[in-house]
Amino acid sequence: MTIAVDKLTEPAVRAFVAALNSGDREKFKAALRPGATMSDDGSERDLDDWTDREIFSSRGHMEVESQSGDGLALVARYRNDAWGEMRTAWKFKIEGGKVGRFETGQA
Template identity: 75%
Template structure:
């Protein structure tokens, strides 16, 4: 059972997931604060390089399984054309209605 996009509790996270799942680079950038940062499996990554490789050029998609009450922690089945499908955890920092940092890794 997955959680529908419109049921995600945090509007900034909802915008992030929606843009990622639709492959909309402009909407994805709009969901991020200027200077946003990220990490993957505990290592900081260049957000533009990582998202191009892991999301946009490889058909990345999140199916949300669970969310925290504030909507800023998710467990999702994440898939892309490079790695296939894996269970992942996502944590978001949000300020001013935009994502300032996200951390992802295997769940």
């Protein structure tokens, strides 16, 4: 069972997932706070390089399976053309109504 994007609790996370799933770079950047950071499997990554490679040039897509009560943590089936599909965990820090940091990795 998946959770529809419009049912995600936290508005900034909802905007992030909607932009990711639509492949809309401009909306994705708009969901992030300037200077946002991220990590993948515990390693800090360059956000622009990672998002280009793992989301936009490889047609990334997220199907959310569950969210924490505050909406700042997700478990999702994530797929892209580079890696196929895997179960992933996502944690978000919101600053000023936008994603200031996200951490992802295999769940």
